Amino acid sequence: MSRTLRRDQIPEPVVEIVQKLRDAGFRAWVVGGCLRDLLLGKEVSDWDIATSALPKDVKGVFRRVIPTGIEHGTVTVLYAGGAYELTTLRGEGAYSDGRRPDEVFFVDDIGEDLARRDFTVNAIAFDPTEGILVDPYGGLEDLDRRVIRAVGEPAERFGEDGLRVLRAARFVATLEFELDPATEAAIGGQLDTFAKVSKERVRDEWLKTMKAKRPSRAFEAMRRTGILGVTCPTLLEQVGCEQNQWHNHDVWGHTMETLDASDGKAIDRIAALLHDIGKPETRAHSDKTNDWTFYNHERVGAKMADRWLRKYRFSNEERTDVVHLIRHHLICYSPKWSDAAVRRFLRRVGADHVGRLLALGRADAIGKGRPVDEEMKALAELEGRIEAVLAAGAALSTRDLLVNGKDVMERLGVPGGPVIGRVLGALLDQVTEDPALNDRDRLLAIIDDLGPAELRALQESREGKP
Numbered sequence: 001m002s003r004t005l006r007r008d009q010i011p012e013p014v015v016e017i018v019q020k021l022r023d024a025g026f027r028a029w030v031v032g033g034c035l036r037d038l039l040l041g042k043e044v045s046d047w048d049i050a051t052s053a054l055p056k057d058v059k060g061v062f063r064r065v066i067p068t069g070i071e072h073g074t075v076t077v078l079y080a081g082g083a084y085e086l087t088t089l090r091g092e093g094a095y096s097d098g099r100r101p102d103e104v105f106f107v108d109d110i111g112e113d114l115a116r117r118d119f120t121v122n123a124i125a126f127d128p129t130e131g132i133l134v135d136p137y138g139g140l141e142d143l144d145r146r147v148i149r150a151v152g153e154p155a156e157r158f159g160e161d162g163l164r165v166l167r168a169a170r171f172v173a174t175l176e177f178e179l180d181p182a183t184e185a186a187i188g189g190q191l192d193t194f195a196k197v198s199k200e201r202v203r204d205e206w207l208k209t210m211k212a213k214r215p216s217r218a219f220e221a222m223r224r225t226g227i228l229g230v231t232c233p234t235l236l237e238q239v240g241c242e243q244n245q246w247h248n249h250d251v252w253g254h255t256m257e258t259l260d261a262s263d264g265k266a267i268d269r270i271a272a273l274l275h276d277i278g279k280p281e282t283r284a285h286s287d288k289t290n291d292w293t294f295y296n297h298e299r300v301g302a303k304m305a306d307r308w309l310r311k312y313r314f315s316n317e318e319r320t321d322v323v324h325l326i327r328h329h330l331i332c333y334s335p336k337w338s339d340a341a342v343r344r345f346l347r348r349v350g351a352d353h354v355g356r357l358l359a360l361g362r363a364d365a366i367g368k369g370r371p372v373d374e375e376m377k378a379l380a381e382l383e384g385r386i387e388a389v390l391a392a393g394a395a396l397s398t399r400d401l402l403v404n405g406k407d408v409m410e411r412l413g414v415p416g417g418p419v420i421g422r423v424l425g426a427l428l429d430q431v432t433e434d435p436a437l438n439d440r441d442r443l444l445a446i447i448d449d450l451g452p453a454e455l456r457a458l459q460e461s462r463e464g465k466p
Contacts, residue, residue: 009038010128013080014047017062019129024061026053028086029110029125029134036121039143040175049086050125052108058086073106089113111136118157118164119171119183120149146177154186162194163201165227170209173218187225195230202231203312210266216256219273223252232308235273237280244291248369251279258367267318268356271325272363274305302327324353331361333382342385343432347396358383395431395438398424402440403447411447412455422458423447 007015010030018028028051034044051058055075059065064078073088089107107113110125111134117123120139126132133140137151148171150157150164158164165187172179209218219235222228228235238251247254255276262272278301282294302323309319328349337345349357361379365372395401398421405420412423427446431438437446450458 005038005126005128005131005133007128007131010126011047011082013082014049014084015128017049017077017079017084017086018127020061021051021053021058022129024053024057026051026057026061027108027110027127028053029127031114031125032117032122035124035126036139036143039124039140047084049084050089050110050113051086052089053086054088054106091116110134115151117151118161118167120151121171121175121177123151142180146175147180148172148175148177148183149180150183150186154180154183155189158186158190159193162190162197163205165190165194165225166197166202166205166222166231169218169221169225169227170205170212172221173209173212173215176213176217179221184221184225187227191226191230194227199312203314206231206270206312207266210269214260215269215273216260219256219259231312234277234280234304234308238276241280241283242292243279244293246368246370249367251276254367254369256367257369258363261363261366262360263363264356264359267314267321268325268360270309270314270318271305271322271329271356272360274308274322275301275326275329275360275364277301277304277308277326298327298330321353321356324350325357325360328353328357329360329364331357331379331382333378335378335381337382337385339385339389340433342382343389343394343396343435345382346386346389346394347428347432351390351396354386358386392435394435395428398428400438401427401431401443402438403427403443407444408447411444412450419455419459422461423450426458 014030018030021028028049030047031050032048034047037044053061055065055067055070055073058075058077062077062079066076066078068074068076068085069087073090075086077084077086089110089112091105091107091112114123114125114134114136120137120142122139123135123137124139125134127134138149142149148168150168168179168183168187171177209215212218219228222231223236223239235252235255238255241251243249243251243254249257255273258275259269259272262269276297278297278299279294281304282297282300284293284295285291286293305326306319306323309322314322333345346354358379362376365375365379393400401424403424405416405424408420408423409416412419414420427437427443430446431443437443
């Protein structure tokens, strides 16, 4: 990793912004995560600039300025087709609530501004007009050593903002760094401060963590330091929870392997993390097989995950998706399945979710820590059969039937009510078994043939079919 930067490594609009501020009598530096990532050779999309100019001064230099965080000295400059965040150099007072400073005051020394930052690798500044790197806390060396180290005294940094302990764990995963021993040791003493952090901020950090190549690195750090005991203690029950003969890991090890093997959206990795959350509660020993069983762990786990997701303010859509994936993650496919069985499976899990569910199934298999060629082959076969069902246009919901609720009301001579949906559900059951029945005349004939006893049973049914 290079310890120097050139002006041409910074986008020209950023350099021009810094130069315009300099021409107006102010100083400005590229700072924070964008500079860290640039030094690491990573792609940078958002550029942050720290400046000695006050927000009112920035407005005097640039034509289009949006006051995005004016109380903290932050504005967004719209320039050359891009948006760039500029923040006035600042210091901070005490953090009485462990979440935000009681006081923010502006300074004119870049060193004072860097002193308030969380980790040394984020406390570096670069003036592209002079080509000078400012690194008062050894961030460049820590980048070389691939270490996350707090600026100054770790306990003080973590005591100021409780979220920083979770950010430390996240950076362990997203940067693939290690925690500095003194920094890691200070986390446990600041968990009370961390507990004050809003659930929304914790959720956002978890979702950012899921973008890492190996999110397990962060969750292992959370486990070691006690962070996980504050956010999701039920996951800790997986540690040392022995599994059956088909696994080479305890439930925690399996979960970590599954998490890293999963891909796709961040929310799908949340599902991978929580997919076996119900196992410790459902574990029982079978005298018959002399092995551990986990009956209904997918149902129990779905309910547990739902409670946790609600608590941490995940959106209704995210929560519904995760709970659905957990509820159905146990894919017990056999080549002996009939085509109707494949259609029933697809109806149960939903065509919109089946791709994500199969991806979770593959990750779940890899997470067992043993050769899983046969399981992968079976999942690939199931995927192929599902594709064939979808290509054939099989009816998977009552909307796909060639009759509708109006037809049912006319044939039965009833005004409506729950029985209509139940009749349609019964028709869908028959079409699932025999797709040739999805013919309008044949379906109408089936409705006409409903006898009093069958109709009464449908009327009295407590649970209609979808």
